[in-house]
Amino acid sequence: MSIAIKAENLSKAYQLGQIGTGTISRDLERWYARIGGKEDPYLRIGETNDRTSKGNSDVVWSLKDINFEIEQGDAVGIIGRNGAGKSTLLKVLSRVTSPTTGRITGKGRIASLLEVGTGFHPELTGRENIYLNGAILGMRKKEITRKFDEIVDFAGVERYIDTPVKRYSSGMYVRLAFAVAAHLESEILIVDEVLAVGDAEFQKKCLGKMGEVSKGEGRTVLFVSHNMGSVKTLCDKAILLNQGLLYAIGDANQIIPQYSKATANNQSKRIGGNMVYVKAVSYYCNAIEVSSGEILHGEPLRIVLQIEALEDYNDVSIALCFNDSNNQRMTSVWTKYNGQLFSLKKGIQQFDLQIHSLRLVPDAYQLITYIETKGQILEQINHFDEILVTPANHSKSLEVPVSGLGSYVEVFEAKLRYD
Structure with missing residues (x-):
């Protein structure tokens, strides 16, 4: 069977601490504010201006020397504790961010659902976003139209399909986003643990659809979840990450107990x-x-x-x-x-x-x-x-x-x- 995704010596580093704004004038404004005891004028909303503590290093490796191969049609669960590097790995695989070192090679179009509203334009309606996402995947309008009714029916948002998605609740957002990612013609489906936003019935429906995509249609599925029952039910293989390192990879029935045992040892x-x-x-x-x-x-x-x-x-x-x-x-x-x-x-x-x-x-x-x-x-x-x-x-x-x-x-x- 052909290889759908291959990671070779994949690493991703992030710079901690203060990073330049991109212009000298704004950096000077930030410097004047700091020496004057004022708040950074270019802090992002939600960040704090706490300078009381600092780590031992200015660089953190979210991923370090990751190597694996995923075959076409595999359903692979990516598991690990919070901060293990799961979401970072999916972002690299989805081309949302570039690796610091190493490389990713893939075969086929990738549809990803990494967080609520990924790939959606808030000012566009649900209908327009469906066509936009299909166009990004390289699909023709005729192909998208053929799938349109199925997508809307799965998402259950028919009444609001011509309403700008910025007015959607988080549950409606993720329903439509998953429906688009799962139904459009992509060879690889990547889903982060955003399904927790939906209700229990919708989570069950999504798991069923991912199983159909993998086993019925032969498409590759990468699934991140902390629910080991869902991973075991859906996935035949699993990748266990620990502190940015590839801890284990193989049959899901063997990897999941390793994760649970490692978690228990930390309690x-x-x-x-x-x-x-x-x-x-x-x-x-x-x-x-x-x-x-x-x-x-x-x-x-x-x-x-x-x-x-x-x-x-x-x-x-x-x-x-x-x-x-x-x-x-x-x-x-x-x-x-x-x-x-x-x-x-x-x-x-x-x-x-x-x-x-x-x-x-x-x-x-x-x-x-x-x-x-x-x-x-x-x-x-x-x-x-x-x-x-x-x-x-x-x-x-x-x-x-x-x-x-x-x-x-x-x-x-x-x-x-x-x-």
């Missing part, structure tokens, strides 16, 4: 009195142990914690909480609210929690554990391990809920047993 691990320890955790889906923590949506889940107590404790309750990839608490299972209190004996024992139906929506979740007695925390581990919830049919179906909706667990049973 605080243990809080408590150092008298009770959770030494290990095991997962069982349909009675089969899964070492990767990959669980099927809606299926039974069994979690076994190995606990060591250095002394006896009575009236102990245990909680297991699930935070999604955005670190939002989705659901909790706490034994005391189920009327169950336990006695921890000195030594090693196993806590066995069986959830009859785990209805967390597909995403990567962090398991957080609490062990407490009479309001005293004996053990609390934040981000102890990852649970990756996937669609139950194991297909790449995109008919799945959006993270944050309908996340709950059904009836559970808990028991403590001694080794």
Whole structure:
């Protein structure tokens, strides 16, 4: 299969601190203001005139020595923590900015959606912007007209299509922008995490369209998201960036756990009195142990914690909480609210929690554990391990809920047993 995008020794540096305005007269005005203790007259709106702190270097490398190849028809998720270089990489690939060193070679026209309103002229109507974007991609008017009704129908803005887009809400803006990028005849579709602006129904619709573009039409899709469930559902491959470096690239099923593990390692691990320890955790889906923590949506889940107590404790309750990839608490299972209190004996024992139906929506979740007695925390581990919830049919179906909706667990049973 042919190569759609190739990056060779790609790097991008940004200059920190004050940068010249472009003219000597304005630079002098800025200098006079500074020595006079006044605000910089050429500060951009939203910037602050804070000169109290400065980093160790005036140059930051958003990307450093990035090398990869993406084949035509691939759906590739680009993941990493905030500041890892994901958006910068997409801007370089989209030709919005030039690399400092290295080069990008690509085959085919690129349609990108990097932020709300990318490529739109605010004074033009929705209709005019559709034709403008098509013209930028090199399409003929007849080709754009053929796609026009489909674009408007997908965006759901027919009533406002002849209204200047500067009057659109951010949701309407991103609906139309995505519809244009996805439906016009481009070989490469690049989408940053702007879909979070839309509502849940539209996010689901966009994921379905991107899957259709990639698998049905054989076009290349690059997708940035912090929702690991969406990345796993849509993408076969993933690129993991960390502090501007290419940390890993390969099969999405292997890369996503690396990202989640790296994220967990940066979190605080243990809080408590150092008298009770959770030494290990095991997962069982349909009675089969899964070492990767990959669980099927809606299926039974069994979690076994190995606990060591250095002394006896009575009236102990245990909680297991699930935070999604955005670190939002989705659901909790706490034994005391189920009327169950336990006695921890000195030594090693196993806590066995069986959830009859785990209805967390597909995403990567962090398991957080609490062990407490009479309001005293004996053990609390934040981000102890990852649970990756996937669609139950194991297909790449995109008919799945959006993270944050309908996340709950059904009836559970808990028991403590001694080794």
